[in-house]
Amino acid sequence: MEFLFNGSMLLVDLGRKSCEEQPLPPDLLSTCLGGARANLALLQEFPSADLVLGSGPFTGLPVPGACLGVATWKDKERITHTPLHLFAGMELKLSGFDFVVISGASPEPLYLWLHDGIADLEPAGELPRDNWEAVDALRRELGDELVQVLVAGEGPCLGLGYWSSADRVGLGGAWRERGLRAVCSRGLGIIDAADPGAFAEACAGLVREVRDSLPEDLHGLEGIIGRLRGETFDYHLPLLHRRRSCFACPYDCNIFLKTEEDPSHMEAEGEEEPGLLLTDAQALWLLEEAGADLREGVRLLRRAARLGAYPAGAASIGVEATDRELVDASPGAWEAPGGPFSPWAAPRPLYEGGDWMERQALAYTLGICPQLMLLSPALGPEAFCGLLRSGMELELEPGELLRICLEVAD
Amino acid sequence: MSISIDPLKCTACALCEEACSFRRDEAFSLLSSSIMLYRAQEKRNYLGLVLKLEDSLVLGRAEGVERASIGELAARGGGGASAKPILIREACDGCEGLEEPWCVRFCPTGALRKEVG
Numbered sequence: 001m002e003f004l005f006n007g008s009m010l011l012v013d014l015g016r017k018s019c020e021e022q023p024l025p026p027d028l029l030s031t032c033l034g035g036a037r038a039n040l041a042l043l044q045e046f047p048s049a050d051l052v053l054g055s056g057p058f059t060g061l062p063v064p065g066a067c068l069g070v071a072t073w074k075d076k077e078r079i080t081h082t083p084l085h086l087f088a089g090m091e092l093k094l095s096g097f098d099f100v101v102i103s104g105a106s107p108e109p110l111y112l113w114l115h116d117g118i119a120d121l122e123p124a125g126e127l128p129r130d131n132w133e134a135v136d137a138l139r140r141e142l143g144d145e146l147v148q149v150l151v152a153g154e155g156p157c158l159g160l161g162y163w164s165s166a167d168r169v170g171l172g173g174a175w176r177e178r179g180l181r182a183v184c185s186r187g188l189g190i191i192d193a194a195d196p197g198a199f200a201e202a203c204a205g206l207v208r209e210v211r212d213s214l215p216e217d218l219h220g221l222e223g224i225i226g227r228l229r230g231e232t233f234d235y236h237l238p239l240l241h242r243r244r245s246c247f248a249c250p251y252d253c254n255i256f257l258k259t260e261e262d263p264s265h266m267e268a269e270g271e272e273e274p275g276l277l278l279t280d281a282q283a284l285w286l287l288e289e290a291g292a293d294l295r296e297g298v299r300l301l302r303r304a305a306r307l308g309a310y311p312a313g314a315a316s317i318g319v320e321a322t323d324r325e326l327v328d329a330s331p332g333a334w335e336a337p338g339g340p341f342s343p344w345a346a347p348r349p350l351y352e353g354g355d356w357m358e359r360q361a362l363a364y365t366l367g368i369c370p371q372l373m374l375l376s377p378a379l380g381p382e383a384f385c386g387l388l389r390s391g392m393e394l395e396l397e398p399g400e401l402l403r404i405c406l407e408v409a410d
Numbered sequence: 411m412s413i414s415i416d417p418l419k420c421t422a423c424a425l426c427e428e429a430c431s432f433r434r435d436e437a438f439s440l441l442s443s444s445i446m447l448y449r450a451q452e453k454r455n456y457l458g459l460v461l462k463l464e465d466s467l468v469l470g471r472a473e474g475v476e477r478a479s480i481g482e483l484a485a486r487g488g489g490g491a492s493a494k495p496i497l498i499r500e501a502c503d504g505c506e507g508l509e510e511p512w513c514v515r516f517c518p519t520g521a522l523r524k525e526v527g
Contacts, residue, residue, distance in 0.1 A: 061438050062428045062516060087424075087449075094439065132453075145450040162453060190439040200432050204515045207425065211518045241455055242472075245423040250518035252421040256455035266418075266472035268456045277455060 015104030036364035039072035056367020065372035067246035094187020106179030155308035166344030198390035286315035415470030419521035426513035444502035
């Protein structure tokens, strides 16, 4: 039994339209732990594959910030890791597959549907190029409003359901070109821990520690931006409706901004599409730096989300941009230390003393949000070693854990 | 002991669902909880919590907290979007015997609190 995992992976060949379930390779988890590090090992084991969607040991579990799935993409000689946040990573793992290894290309558009340990490749020829319409169409077809959809639309940036993902490398465009329009998942699985009681107790304690490590007035993307500017943590955003967390996260970084309705309107009835869930601090930062009207700026970012354009790139070219200009916009990136990780998260730790690369390597390997890792010093190797001990019966010293995770950054 | 809901403090992290499911199954899923996050109307950012009691449901909606009989909600076709609707789940017992319910222990925002008496 593979504790903290399902114990199975899926091999998808788009050219042959085939899906094959296999047990995880022996020792994959004990040597690579999971997430981006295990994705790399699977790309070596299956050299014809160039894309792996993977879960960390903590993805989908009540570990603070454990929302993360990772899309690892080998494009020529360059390997990148894109975080899949909100509820996408959790649903992917609980669909029954820890890793999805994808190779080949299909001349006709397809989508992959993962649920209950079952995988189907279905035709997607009729799927709209508008990401919002595509998500609506897939959820209608699959009969479940909670299906998580990774969608490749008109532009280069992979859509995370209706909202923009942390893709900065053009995953969306690459998927579309090879005939993969969407990966849909719904997680109804059950995950076991080696010592469930001890693991759950440790998770509860860590949730409290992380919450206590965050200042009370630190909220939303504006809190992250405030910290980066060294100013007040929290400032007034006039269009703010409610903030949301990703799965299992004590920090409410995602902000819903209403442009088409009074933001104080809380009832279910009202405008069908009143605004945008913004998950990208850099896009908000750029809009503010440009002095853009926030309402028009958010409308611009909503157009970008529908098109599959990069949100930060869209924000940098301005609210008058045409759809074509949005699709062609560059990813935009804060100056981060680099490496294979997405520059979606803040470009430096938001507390004293953290190391950006170490925090990202831990996050992408273990299945923790890379943004939360930069916010809370409570999430450290010692705490993770304790969770791996009770969760997987893995005895690791903090230094050894870091060494394994940092192999991803090499 | 019962649980109170402050719906506007909820940020939809779903930790309560997983913690409650764990208390039922000693494993991790979102299927067995007596509390459920309502997150279906994503484009409207409308969200809330539903807590199943023996004879009623507590609906923690943005508009306020409402208690509805199970029969009334079933007639409305309610219960939220889920593969295992709340109406067929076990009722909350407030984690009888524990000092603090699991959902309250995990809630990071104070949206869930225990009420004694």
